[in-house]
Amino acid sequence: MPPGILRNSLSIGKVTLGFPARLLIRTKEGQRTVPSSKLDKGEPLTHTALHGCFGCGQHNRTGLRLRFYVDDTGQILSTVRLAGRFEGPPGHAHGGIVATLLDEAMSKTNRAQNIVAMTRHMEVDYLRPVPLRTTLQLTARHLSVEGRKHHCAAELRNAAGELLATGKALFIAIDPARFQASKPSMRAMKS
Ligand SMILES: CCCCCCCCCCCCCCCC(=O)SCCNC(=O)CCNC(=O)[C@H](O)C(C)(C)COP(=O)(O)OP(=O)(O)OC[C@H]1O[C@@H](n2cnc3c(N)ncnc32)[C@H](O)[C@@H]1OP(=O)(O)O
Numbered sequence: 001m002p003p004g005i006l007r008n009s010l011s012i013g014k015v016t017l018g019f020p021a022r023l024l025i026r027t028k029e030g031q032r033t034v035p036s037s038k039l040d041k042g043e044p045l046t047h048t049a050l051h052g053c054f055g056c057g058q059h060n061r062t063g064l065r066l067r068f069y070v071d072d073t074g075q076i077l078s079t080v081r082l083a084g085r086f087e088g089p090p091g092h093a094h095g096g097i098v099a100t101l102l103d104e105a106m107s108k109t110n111r112a113q114n115i116v117a118m119t120r121h122m123e124v125d126y127l128r129p130v131p132l133r134t135t136l137q138l139t140a141r142h143l144s145v146e147g148r149k150h151h152c153a154a155e156l157r158n159a160a161g162e163l164l165a166t167g168k169a170l171f172i173a174i175d176p177a178r179f180q181a182s183k184p185s186m187r188a189m190k191s
Helices: 036-041 095-111 176-181 186-190
Strands: 022-027 030-035 076-081 117-126 135-146 149-158 163-173
Touching: 076 095, 095 117, 095 135, 095 149, 095 163
Parallel strands: none
Antiparallel strands: 022 030, 076 135, 117 163, 135 149, 149 163
């Protein structure tokens, strides 16, 4: 059973099809299950610490501020309601945002196993236009691992459960300490 995650903030709608009745989560106090219905009540969970992340960072005011959960099969779950500023085709999400949702959910399948990994390769099938301002279901699974290579898949559905987009990706596990050490300094970023 993988260790649970996660918390971000905002954009939580109703959980509908495809979600198990109870979700496994890990808080600072330990692991427990909660009813799926808690998803739309913003159950406070342990934060993933990437506060500035466009996908899940709760301090990133212009980002998506996704909340993620993990069930007892290791599947990552989220509900999303995209604001109008993420428009591409009229009334629908920009394809880059759809890719971001899938990428972000897949990355959490690694995080749920305490693996820090970065996206190396990703492919997206855009099956249907993704509507704005409506509840969407985002799920992801870890498929396989070979050394540092982690293969993951994700799906985005509408509230009726219709498949809108799918993604597959290769993530490469990295050493977070080395990554932090290689970050550009704030002074370098301003110049
Ligand atoms: C808690 C605090 C933490 C703080 C610290 C956090 C930092 C982590 C945050 C993550 C947050 C995620 C957020 C969402 C996901 C993003 O959005 S991540 C952002 C987008 N991604 C990037 O910017 C990644 C940019 N790329 C890179 O930095 C480097 O390419 C990588 C990914 C680190 C890998 O570099 P590398 O270590 O030199 O890997 P490399 O040896 O080239 O390849 C590794 C293996 O993969 C194989 N491979 C490479 N490409 C392919 C391919 N296309 N097909 C098949 N095999 C391939 C290679 O052949 C090799 O195989 P082996 O020889 O091991 O058998």
